[in-house]
Amino acid sequence: DAGITQSPRYKITETGRQVTLMCHQTWSHSYMFWYRQDLGHGLRLIYYSAAADITDKGEVPDGYVVSRSKTENFPLTLESATRSQTSVYFCASSLGQGQPQHFGDGTRLSIL
């Protein structure tokens, strides 16, 4: 879906570094989400946001920080990356709570 874009698509960094993954949507959807996808675990929710300036923890929030100053952007920051955070990260958005979600293409993050 062209309406939600993630950047970068690929990122390699070292442990201890800070890294920010970007997510931008053009639908004016209220809800936005960050998931990580690891083999055998499916999609696990990291953080979500119901609207600008409203964020909340998901299933696996430790080590991550989010912000949502504008409706269309929802960046995810790893403040001090660890190897266990190597994963594929997906951003998604939806019109409302529990509604179908639209996913970005994902960011493949490797932490050495």
Place this chain on the structure above:
Amino acid sequence: GQQVMQIPQYQHVQEGEDFTTYCNSSTTLSNIQWYKQRPGGHPVFLIQLVKSGEVKKQKRLTFQFGEAKKNSSLHITATQTTDVGTYFCAGLHTGANNLFFGTGTRLTVIP
């Protein structure tokens, strides 16, 4: 806890054979959604079921929501190579804020 269990984890079928994946929850779901993720791609929404006992069809795909709203299934008739991918269910537990995704069923179709 609020989990959605999905089986099987993997399924290999010959092209033309049928395929079914199942989702189960220990608690009642307000709705259940199904997504498909092609290899190297992102999850794409397929369908949402809301009513008890609901059945919906999309061409060769049949989706069911259990009477107790705790389980669901996706059935593909006469699989094709274009059906390859991972199928996820995602359930919204009653009173919960967000969807819980199952671990997915990875479908391989052998031509």
